[in-house]
Amino acid sequence: xxxxxxxxxxxxxxxxxxxxxxxxxxxxxxxxxxxxxxxxxxxxxxxxxxxxxxxxxxxxxxxx
Numbered sequence: 729x730x731x732x733x734x735x736x737x738x739x740x741x742x743x744x745x746x747x748x749x750x751x752x753x754x755x756x757x758x759x760x761x762x763x764x765x766x767x768x769x770x771x772x773x774x775x776x777x778x779x780x781x782x783x784x785x786x787x788x789x790x791x792x
Contacts, residue, residue, distance in 0.1 A: 737745065762768035782788055 762771075778788060779785075
């Protein structure tokens with residue numbers, strides 16, 4: 729929800745809303761970076777390759 733008039737909120741509610749929006753922006757920025765970085769592209773390639781070799785993921789469970 730994106731209310732037009734945020735002056736109706738208490739200062740605490742406004743601070744929580746602002747912190748939530750900042751968190752969402754950081755997560756969005758991270759996703760975009762990972763989607764376009766070389767490391768992100770390589771990580772997705774390796775994940776697809778591992779999924780092709782072991783589709784169920786049973787052999788990779790102990791690796792993390």
